[in-house]
Amino acid sequence: MAYRTERSQALFLDAQKYLAGGVGSGTRAPSSGWVPSPVYVERGQGSHLWDTDENEYVDYLMGGGPLILGHRPQPVIDRVCQTLQERGSMFSLAHDLEIEASRKICECIPSIEKMRFDNSGTSAVQRAIRLARAFTGKTKVVRFEGHYHGWSDQIHWSNRPPLEAAGRRNAPRPIPNSNGIPEVLAETLVVLPWNDVDLLEKTLRAHKDEIACVITEPILGNTGGILPQPGYLQAMRAITAENDIVLIFDEVLTGFRVALGGAQALYGITPDLTTLAKAMAGGFPAAAVGGKAEIMDLIARGEVMYGGTYNSNPIVTSAVITTLEMLRQPGVYERMNSLGERLANGLVDRMRSAGFPACWTGVGAMFQPWFCEPEQMPGDYRAAVPILKSSPFPAFWKGLMSSGVLVQPRQDNLFLLSTAHTAADVEFTLAAAERALAAMR
Numbered sequence: 001m002a003y004r005t006e007r008s009q010a011l012f013l014d015a016q017k018y019l020a021g022g023v024g025s026g027t028r029a030p031s032s033g034w035v036p037s038p039v040y041v042e043r044g045q046g047s048h049l050w051d052t053d054e055n056e057y058v059d060y061l062m063g064g065g066p067l068i069l070g071h072r073p074q075p076v077i078d079r080v081c082q083t084l085q086e087r088g089s090m091f092s093l094a095h096d097l098e099i100e101a102s103r104k105i106c107e108c109i110p111s112i113e114k115m116r117f118d119n120s121g122t123s124a125v126q127r128a129i130r131l132a133r134a135f136t137g138k139t140k141v142v143r144f145e146g147h148y149h150g151w152s153d154q155i156h157w158s159n160r161p162p163l164e165a166a167g168r169r170n171a172p173r174p175i176p177n178s179n180g181i182p183e184v185l186a187e188t189l190v191v192l193p194w195n196d197v198d199l200l201e202k203t204l205r206a207h208k209d210e211i212a213c214v215i216t217e218p219i220l221g222n223t224g225g226i227l228p229q230p231g232y233l234q235a236m237r238a239i240t241a242e243n244d245i246v247l248i249f250d251e252v253l254t255g256f257r258v259a260l261g262g263a264q265a266l267y268g269i270t271p272d273l274t275t276l277a278k279a280m281a282g283g284f285p286a287a288a289v290g291g292k293a294e295i296m297d298l299i300a301r302g303e304v305m306y307g308g309t310y311n312s313n314p315i316v317t318s319a320v321i322t323t324l325e326m327l328r329q330p331g332v333y334e335r336m337n338s339l340g341e342r343l344a345n346g347l348v349d350r351m352r353s354a355g356f357p358a359c360w361t362g363v364g365a366m367f368q369p370w371f372c373e374p375e376q377m378p379g380d381y382r383a384a385v386p387i388l389k390s391s392p393f394p395a396f397w398k399g400l401m402s403s404g405v406l407v408q409p410r411q412d413n414l415f416l417l418s419t420a421h422t423a424a425d426v427e428f429t430l431a432a433a434e435r436a437l438a439a440m441r
């Protein structure tokens, strides 16, 4: 069937009358590459998604990360429905499900000795920063260019800064990512390029009396899956510990995705605090912050305020319990990661056969093909900018979409897999990629 977008386009016109920008989040808008209009979804099942124009796709967006078990995983849906029907949707009181869900999270991620639930990654990051400041009595936050930690005023800076405004590489200028963020908050931030041990060490030693925490994505999912250079995260762990600086791993994207224990399990690092969301609840809006008991106990002692009407409600805690039960089955990550690697390698083969330079980065369940040679693969945001600007990825995306493969439209985003993806999905995707690349040539 020919690829159609007429109904989505008509719905987008209607949506703009009531919804600001016609969408619920900027990442779904034409300005994020969704042209001619956002995709209006009818339904999803497993690894597949159908839109309102009756196009069927193999879905590699996976709700931006939460759908680690695919769309509508039956055991999670059943458990959530049972909780709703037999117990309720909201108590704002204590209940057993939050104990079971938090116990499971602590078992999967040993650096989390104690935790609290939250409702979004953005919010969990704010809590982690507050805890770090309260624990150290210091204020400044080190964050890295190209990383995304949610949209709050205090951290949504220098995510994708224009290089002409961003200052020198060894002393970047913090750039707010939105109007309305008070300029004065720049004084609370130290922005650095990622994957540069020497600069990190120099900066932390020079400002150790002011810096409360370093926050990092352990794998740079928000700039196309750039990996930490060997030893970088280990050095970051050592230098922060030596200088009484709290290390926060933002595992909102990587947690329960790259491994059951997150990226910290892959790299063998014990951060002081971890933020989680997305894959943790298999498609329901749960998040968490957790880590060392001595930091989390600031909450227990009432020294750090931690509120939230919707925190650890019975819907999301039921979803967490069942999602983690499914993810803890033997072989789940091996299978998902090896399928993802097969797809990533297959895409790179086909890109090269079509005459394009190609490589991929990330891990199997979360990767991105790049139109550059492996030795040109950037290690930080600044090195990525020229490649992003000249990448033919938008044309590749268009070809994939019209052949029934749904991915994020930007080169700096990711292919995300789920446990529901199959070898047949991979074969289908590779055939679609071949057609897309032939058209680009």
Ligand SMILES: Cc1ncc(COP(=O)(O)O)c(C=O)c1O
Pocket: 064, 119, 120, 121, 122, 123, 125, 148, 149, 150, 151, 217, 221, 222, 250, 251, 252, 253, 277, 278
């Ligand atoms: C690493 C990381 N941190 C934080 C966030 C913000 O999470 P949320 O969209 O749930 O607020 C995201 C979202 O994509 C993310 O990728």
